[in-house]
Amino acid sequence: MRDAGTKMVPLGIVAALSAAAFYAATSVMVRIVMKTDVHPFVMVAFTSALGAALLLPVAARGLKEDRKAPLRGFAWAALTGPLTLAAVGFFYSALQHSPVVVVNPLVATYPLGSILLARLFLSRHESFSPSVVIGALLVVGGSVLVSIAAVN
Amino acid sequence: MLPASRRGGSSGDMLGVVYSLLTVAGFAFTYFIVRLATQHIRASTVTLISATVSGIVGFAIVAIFLREQLLGITLVAFGWFLLVAFTQVLLARYLSYTSVHWAGITRATPILSTTPLFAMILGVVFLDERVTPLLLIGTLAITAGIILIVRQQGRA
Numbered sequence: 001m002r003d004a005g006t007k008m009v010p011l012g013i014v015a016a017l018s019a020a021a022f023y024a025a026t027s028v029m030v031r032i033v034m035k036t037d038v039h040p041f042v043m044v045a046f047t048s049a050l051g052a053a054l055l056l057p058v059a060a061r062g063l064k065e066d067r068k069a070p071l072r073g074f075a076w077a078a079l080t081g082p083l084t085l086a087a088v089g090f091f092y093s094a095l096q097h098s099p100v101v102v103v104n105p106l107v108a109t110y111p112l113g114s115i116l117l118a119r120l121f122l123s124r125h126e127s128f129s130p131s132v133v134i135g136a137l138l139v140v141g142g143s144v145l146v147s148i149a150a151v152n
Numbered sequence: 153m154l155p156a157s158r159r160g161g162s163s164g165d166m167l168g169v170v171y172s173l174l175t176v177a178g179f180a181f182t183y184f185i186v187r188l189a190t191q192h193i194r195a196s197t198v199t200l201i202s203a204t205v206s207g208i209v210g211f212a213i214v215a216i217f218l219r220e221q222l223l224g225i226t227l228v229a230f231g232w233f234l235l236v237a238f239t240q241v242l243l244a245r246y247l248s249y250t251s252v253h254w255a256g257i258t259r260a261t262p263i264l265s266t267t268p269l270f271a272m273i274l275g276v277v278f279l280d281e282r283v284t285p286l287l288l289i290g291t292l293a294i295t296a297g298i299i300l301i302v303r304q305q306g307r308a
Contacts, residue, residue, distance in 0.1 A: 017266070019245075020265075024267045024270030033233075036228075041210060041214055043233060046230070048207035050234055050237035051242055054238060065194070077186075081206040081207075084202060093171040097165065098165050107175050111183075111262045113176055114180045115262075127256060131303065134300055136258060138296050138300065139265065139294050141297075143266055146286075
């Protein structure tokens with residue numbers, strides 16, 4: 001088991017904030033690309049393949065060291081590919097059937113699902129103190145409000 | 153590709169809600185499984201495998217159902233794909249999977265869901281969008297939530 005330990009938590013929070021900022025920048029670019037009538041799945045296929053090619057030099061060293069890791073680690077990783085693809089596909093389908101004002105606030109609640117799954121299956125590895133749970137609810141609630149503000 | 157509101161009928165809206173909930177389930181399961189995977193292998197390896205499989209499955213779907221779209225890809229579109237790949241996969245996805253490994257699902261995923269806040273900040277700074285009361289309340293709630301999550305770590 002490779003648990004990161006509590007010392008890495010502050011860095012993890014900085015990484016999460018940076019990722020959120022980069023996802024926001026990406027969403028602006030995606031909106032520009034979508035105006036050119038490119039189908040979402042075409043874009044996802046290209047960006048995933050190109051992203052994997054760009055990541056290869058970064059991940060190569062770790063990949064060599066991970067060769068002896070349990071096979072299930074690789075199986076779980078492989079499963080995230082189609083799951084991400086399905087989530088993105090459902091998101092675009094939702095936008096085709098409902099306005100953004102309905103879709104975005106609903107989608108912003110996904111961390112609650114992740115936390116519920118972690119509570120059910122990973123309670124030994126995750127922190128569920130009242131302040132973390134209240135903090136998570138505040139962040140998700142705030143994100144829902146910002147999503148509503150964004151489309152209004 | 154028209155929204156249901158333009159196609160008429162609340163059944164379309166209901167379908168949109170169902171798809172939204174499926175999206176929620178998709179992202180929730182993705183980060184849960186990322187947490188399982190990073191217990192055995194590095195976040196960089198997980199991101200590489202995830203993006204490779206997404207690319208293969210994505211191209212298989214496109215080859216079967218959207219083949220004519222592949223032939224219409226322009227050099228400009230390809231340039232955008234490269235830029236999106238850099239920010240979305242190399243930076244955002246890699247950092248998000250790393251954050252799930254380092255901080256755990258409970259702390260990382262709520263912070264990852266603050267993307268709309270950053271999008272609004274980009275809009276206010278670069279597109280002169282207005283700061284509304286709802287945006288301020290949402291921002292305050294997010295900030296308070298992050299402080300609570302970080303402070304708990306300080307006491308751990």
